[in-house]
Amino acid sequence: MCTPEETSLLQAEEAFSALLDRINTLIFEPLLLTGEPSDCKERECVQLLLKLTEQGRHLRDLTQASLGTLRQRLRSPATFSLHSVHLLHRPDLFLEAYRQYFGTYTRCVVVQIFQKTTSKKSEFWRSRRKALKQFLTSVTLETSGAAALSGVLCQPLTDHVQQYVLLLLRLGDAVGEHHPARELAIQAADGFVTLQSLIRQALEEASATQALWGTLSSRLVDALCTADRRVLQDSQDMPVVASPVRADRVLLFNDVLVLLQGNGFQTFDLKLVWVEASPDKTQVSSRYEFHVITPEEEFSLSARDAHSKACWLSKMNQAICQALSGKTDIPGQEQDQDPEGDEPPASRSCLYTFRTEDRLRLATYDGSWSWGKPHGKGTLKWPDGRNHVGDFHRGLEHGFGIHLVPSGTEDKYDCYKCHWREGRMQGYGICEYANESVYKGYFQDNMRQGFGILESSPQAPQPFKFMGHWDRDKKNGYGVWEDKDRGERYIGMWQADHRHGQGIVVTQSGICYQRTFHADKMVGPGILLSEDDSLYEGSFTKDLAYTGKGKITFPNGYFLKGSFSTGVGRGFHTQGILETTAHPLDPMHTCKRQLGLDAFPVESRWPGIYQQFRDFIRFDCPEDAQEAFLGFHIQTIKEFRKSQEYLFCDRSNPDEVSAKIQDILAELPTHREPESLQLYLQKALKSSAHPLGKLLKLLTLAFQATYSGVGANKHLLVLAQEEVQHHAKEIWAFYRGLLRVALKQQGQIQEEREDADKSAPEAYRLVLPLILPCFYPELFMLYMLYHEKEDGLYSQGIVHLSLFPDTKVLEYLDVQKHLWPLKDLTLTTNQRYSLVKDKCFLSATECLQKIVTTMDPREKLEMLEKTYDEIENTVSRVLEREYKLPMDDLLPLLIYVVSRARIQHLGAEIHLIRDMMDPIHRGGLYDFLLTALESCYEHIQTEDMRLPRLARVSNQKALW
Missing domain, CATH: 1.20.900.10 (Dbl homology (DH) domain)
Structure with missing residues (x-):
């Protein structure tokens, strides 16, 4: 019912x-x-x-x-x-x-x-x-x-x-x-x-x-009246006075604050209005004053009494909150009014176009704000086409950002992906210019400063690549320039974008020279090494024509000293003395002459790379500036050129989790024992997200830019060798710096026990074997070129020895017959010992062949030691007793094993091991075994090994 x-x-x-x-x-x-x-x-x-x-x-x-x-x-x-x-x-x-x-x-x-x-x-x-x-x-x-x-x-x-x-x-x-x-x-x-x-x-x-x-003029009504606008407070009802700006009347609406000034007015969007109710109470005149902050103006409003001030503050805060929340005049159930006294947030997101400020005049900013200034992530666009997307701090570009600058050509921009500090480029960045050249390196005050790589487009009329030091946007200091069109590489000093000072030029044809440059022009005498290994010391032109007084040293050791000249239609002219009888120089003096050793001390090369990493340590590894100091690595760049996606993308290796520096520093002190430290360094150096890995990556790029391709010249071997060893020391020093910061943050003190001399052995022992694979291809190529002639003679000897059976070679090498491992030979009924090949000392031969399977000098030496052990074990087995081989017996046996191992470029292998091995092994067993191997190598190069003397000796013995 x-x-x-x-x-x-x-x-x-x-x-x-x-x-x-x-x-x-x-x-x-x-x-x-x-x-x-x-x-x-x-x-x-x-x-x-x-x-x-x-x-x-x-x-x-x-x-x-x-x-x-x-x-x-x-x-x-x-x-x-x-x-x-x-x-x-x-x-x-x-x-x-x-x-x-x-x-x-x-x-x-x-x-x-x-x-x-x-x-x-x-x-x-x-x-x-x-x-x-x-x-x-x-x-x-x-x-x-x-x-x-x-x-x-x-x-x-x-x-x-x-x-x-x-x-x-x-x-x-x-x-x-x-x-x-x-x-x-x-x-x-x-x-x-x-x-x-x-x-x-x-x-x-x-x-x-x-x-x-009804109280305003029709012009003001037309400008201010909108259907959604509501007046919340009027200074005619509750008076306030604005200063220092003049205002006849102050109107607070639900979306804007309006100052009426005669027939004009100013409006301030409440989304970008901040109210600060903290006047200086020491001054009576400002007791009822509160400050209003907007993107381009700041002013104060003064009320008559505390009640009026509280009322205005409350109404303004409520109106700002309402404007930020987007509430309507009849809010829904989920949009209840804010509690009385709630203050609007300091951080907001809004769109605004600047009007009066010079630097940002007519620019539109869309992003985060705080107290009237862009603060956080946002986008800034100018009418002339400039565009900045990135982080802002108190109104200035600060942090990572992408900046587009129109080049004047339609749809062409210079695109800077860089770190900024107080409105200026500062730190690591990548710039893609409108002409499609790309710069990757460091900036300071909007200019290229420090280490950087500038590379043109491959389709450019004169393609090039420069890697080196910059100062105030110009090439300055040590650097490498590659002219891809001419097939030349310049390695040396720069000043104000010109080659200036000592420099080395390497050409694709194999010619290289060292000369002093002044504003891109060659001055004074120099050294020119030709493709045929002749050496010229004196003056020569840009076209490599000899001029003036000089000296030519030929590959056979003869030399010509005199005056040289060239003329149009006259060919090459000289007047001097050719020396052929007096003690000629060693032919190796010309073909192995090294360039740049005195001109470029290893400590002076690549200072820009090390400086950023040293500064990172000096400032205690700030996490918020990690990318700015150490750089970032991304897989693709151009696809993010005009997109905000790049701002938020992972700029590290996509296959790795980007490591935070604080996590790295927390883990560092836990790896102090040698084995644990070795494993940690190995992992860190392979990671592009780890500071050690980033340093190694840059050093590898610099090494490849210098010594690969055109730079693969035997006259640069010692320069390259010095660099690799120096890099090991610097990487170890950087690790020690990171450890010092980590211990400092944990309240511990690092023992001061290392100086340059003491750190070198640890750098050789711990770091060099780990970083050598990164430099090995270019470095080994230089060793091969340097020892090309010796390796050629060695190869001829190996080929000749390979024609004969084992017993003949052992006999020729005067190996005592009771040491021959004949019992290891398995013969058929139709075979004789004199026909068997590659069977004697097979285990030692296979062990020596493994020397080329590793790039670590220590592991190569270990293989050599195992080869010696296998030779001795085989002899002990033959004699059926333990037997220690004397040098007279070891050397011929080792020559036999080397001849059967047939290792290519053995000279390059031997000298790389000797140059890169841990100094602690010098004078020890490894040094002795390496010396023995080197003696075998030199013995195989001799003329007796290269000529068919072994066949003649065999025939003579048969006749006897």
Whole structure:
């Protein structure tokens, strides 16, 4: 059975539904017949009226749906429960519909749509004034048509909302405390109570805003009046004085702060307004003052008393919070008002175009802000096409950022991917220029500074690559220039973008020379090494023509000393003395002459690489500047040229997790024992995310740029060898620096036990074997070129010895027959010992062959020691007793094993081992075995081994 309260609710819904039908017929339908709008503002008014009409009809439809469920409830109370009534089942639909309706209604009030509508068709609405007033509960004779129209569209609806509250509360009380519909009714009533408050506040703000427009000039109204804008505070109602700017009136709206200045005004978007309520209390004049901070201006507002100041501060903070949250004038359930006194956040995200500041004039910034300054990640765009995407700090570019600068050519930009500090490029970066050349290196004050690599496009008319030191955007100091078009490489000193000082030029044809340069011009005498290994000392032209006094030393040791000249059509002329009889120089003096040793001390090469890593240590490894000091590595660059994706992408090796420096420093002290340290260094040097790995990567690039390709010249071997050894020392020093910082952060003290002399053995023992594989291809090529002649003679001897069986070679080498491992030979019935090849000392031969399978000098020496052990074990097995080989027996046996191992470029292998082995082994067993191997190598080069003397000796012995 239905309650009287349900019947009352049904009657109220019937009356309200009928009222909405009449309003639709008498008001909404005529409103839609306003005609075509003549301008944008009229078009906006028409759109608002259409929207209000749609929302009014939606309210009517909801009311009729509610009425239908109430009627069904009255007809069938036993089968249709109370909580199925539409108003109780979905009160959120009703609340949202009323919010939307009154939101549009207040917009119409603010822009005075009802006044404009009634004045446009005054006769029509004057004729309907009496009908309109019938909808209102309180009217007077002075009520205008506009006021009546406005009241009809508002008062009946607010009255019905209030009626909903009373009826739902009564319904909740009537159904009983334990009825399932009681809670629904109470919740619905609470929602309408909140809605009443919000509607009342919205209507008051709309009325106040509408009244404000009447106090302003039409020009100001046209500029400031928008449908969504509401006035919250007016200095005429609660006075404040602005300083140092002059303002006749201060208006606080829900979206902007406005300073009226005569006939002009200034507006400040509240999303970018910060209020600081912390005046200097020592000055009486500023006691009620608070500061307003905007992107381009700062000023103060002074109130008369503490109450006025608190009121303004509260209203401004609430308005800023509302603007940041995007709330409407009728907020929804999830957008309840902020609690009193809440302060807006200091950090915000917003779009703003600068107007007055010189550096940023007309630039648009979209990103994070803090206290009026760009702060955080954002994008800055200038009208001339410049574009910066990255990190900002207190208004300046600071941190990693991408900067695009138009080049003047359509769709062509210089693209800087770099670290910034206080608005200027500072640290590691990559620049892709519009001409498709690329610079990877360090910047300072927007200029290339320190180590850097500049490489042109391969399709450039004169392709090049420079790797070296820069100073104030110019090549300065030690560097390597490769002219890919001419096939030349310059290694040496630079000044102001010119070759200046000592330099070495290596050509693709094999010619190389060392000369002093002055502003790209050669001055003074130099050294020129020709492809045929002749050496010229004196002056020569850019075209490598001898001129003036000089000396030519030929490969055979003869030399020509005199004056040289060339002329057009005259060929080459000389006048001097050719020396052929006096003790000629060693031929190796020319073909193995080394260049640059005195000109470029190893400590002076690549200072720009080491400096950044040293500074990183000096500043205690700052994590926020790790990339700026040590650089970053990415797989692809150009695809991110105009995209913010690059800003947030992982710029480390994609196959690795980018290591944080603090994690690295925390782990470092845990690896102090030799074995653990060796494994740690091996892992760190292979990781492109580890500082040690980054340093090694840069050093490897510099080494390849110098000694690969055109730079693979035997006259540069010692330069390369020195660099590798020096790199090992520097990497070890960098590791020690990292360890010192790590211990410092953990409150420990590192023992001061290392100087340059003491650290060298550890660098050789721990670091050099780990880094040598990175330099090995280029370094070994230089060793091969350096020992090319010796290896050629050695190869001839090996080829000749390979023609003969084992027993013949052993006999020729005067190996005592009781040491021959004949029992190891398995012969068929048709074989003789004299025909067997490559069977004797097979285990030792196979062991020696493994010397080429590793790049570590220590492992190569270990293979050599195992070879010696295998020879001795074989002899002991033959003699059936332990036998220690004397040198007289060892050397011929070792020569035999070397001849059968057939190792290519053995001279290069021997000398690389000797140069790169740990100094601790010098004078020890390894040194002795290496010396023995070198003796075998030299013996095989002798003429007796290279000529068919062995065959003649064999024939003579057969005749005897």
